[in-house]
Amino acid sequence: MTKNEVDLLITSGFSDQGKTIEMIETHISWVIITPFFAFKLKKPVKYPFLDFSTLDKRKFYCEREVLLNSRLSNDVYLGVLPVWQYKDKFVIGEAGPGTIVDYTVQMRTLDPDKRMDKLLNAGLLTFNDLKPIAEKLITFHQHATEIKGVEYNAIGKRFAEVASETEFLAGTLGSTADIIQEAIQQSDNFVDQNSELLKERVEKGYIRDVHGDLHARNIFLLDKPIIFDCIEFSDELRQIDLLNELAFFCMDLDVAGYQELSSRFFEYYNQLFCICKSAEEEKLFVYFKAYRANVRAKVNSLRARSADSEEALQQALNEARRYLILMKTYMDILVEQHADHNR
Known part of the structure; x- marks a missing residue:
């Protein structure tokens, strides 16, 4: 469907809902929210990381989305229509x-x-809100399928994919886009220096079929936390290191200004289910946070490309800039730690 057709769907298919309908648009979907139900449509788009370009593919990934999300929020996903x-x-x-x-x-x-x-933006989040999230994730992660035969250096290749946005960002953000090339070089160095650790993480079963898109917008803090909207369109992006999974969540807290809560959450999780046992793995966690900031910068660059207003364009560009700067902060920490180690 097109945006105009989705607008017609809202007009002709939800006329009895009055003005209580909200429509949320991302770079890959439209979500129509009514008082009782929400309906998510996939945009007919094709990117290097997903393909929703045909009706059959959109049906397949709708069914895949319901199936995979039933692992964490089976009472939220009702089916495909x-x-x-x-x-x-x-x-x-x-x-x-x-x-x-x-x-x-x-x-x-x-x-x-x-x-x-x-709740984050309103300053209403406390550590007690995060503990049930950690506990639910631990149960999920402990039972998640272990993935073998993963290329240890695949994360470096995915980190470098942000280079596809360099030209566009250079024309809109100027010198901020220069951060990208430096970060990619630092990433290549880090992956090379930590190749044995990355191989070991694969061999020890830390690569699992998990959520893949674990950030604050995909969590509702009800009596029990609801975690939804996992990645359904790419096994590769969902079957990741558990540290990578948590890095997204903690990076999201960091960028919102909740660095202390981010640290406490990770410590609490790791105390209950220890997946980070060494200084080298702590550095790997920082690297994964840099990768997650990298991904958010790329997503916002894609949002900017498809923005239908100047306001939406500037908002997406501002977000891209913010995540690029955060990515640089994480990578600079790793470079400094490596320099200290070699002194």
């Missing part, structure tokens, strides 16, 4: 005259005021 078109009208789920033009994931609507990123 077709989107029908009849003349200039669109409707979800009801079979009848017309043709199926898309598919949508149906979810239960959750209290938006309990979304973790909103």
Whole structure:
């Protein structure tokens, strides 16, 4: 579907909902939120890391999304429904005259005021809010499928993928984009220097099929935390080191100004389920946080490319700049630690 068709779907398919409908758009999806249910549609896009370009692929990944997210939030994901078109009208789920033009994931609507990123921005988050998240993740991680045969240096290749945005960011952010090439070189050096550690992490079973997109916007802090919206479109991006999984969450706390909570969360998790046992692994965790900031910079660059207003463009560029600077901060820490070690 196109943006105009999604707008028509909201008009023709949800006319009884009045003004209570909210539509959230990302670079890969549209989410229509009503008082009781939310409907997520995948954009017909193709990037190096995902392919939603055909109807069959969007149906497959809708089904995959429901299946994978049932591991952490099975009461939120309700199923996959077709989107029908009849003349200039669109409707979800009801079979009848017309043709199926898309598919949508149906979810239960959750209290938006309990979304973790909103609580972060309002300064309402405490360490006691984070402990149940750590405990739920530990149970999930301990039972997650171990992945063997992973290329230890794949993380370095993924780190370098942000180079595809250099030209665009150089034209919009100026010298800030120069950070990218330096960070990629530092990343290559780090992966080379820590090749044995990375191989060992694979051999010891720390690479598992987990969530892959663990940040505050994907968590609701209800009576029990709800963790949703895992990566369904790429096994490679979801089957990762447990330190990499936690790095996203902790990086998200860092960028929001909650560095102390970030540290306490990681310490609490590691006390209950020790996945970081050495100074070298602590450095690896910092590297993974740099990688996660790198990914967020790239995502916001893609958002900027597809922005439909000057305001949306500037917001995405500001976010890209913020994550690039954070990435540089992490990489500088690693470079300094390496220099101290060699003195």
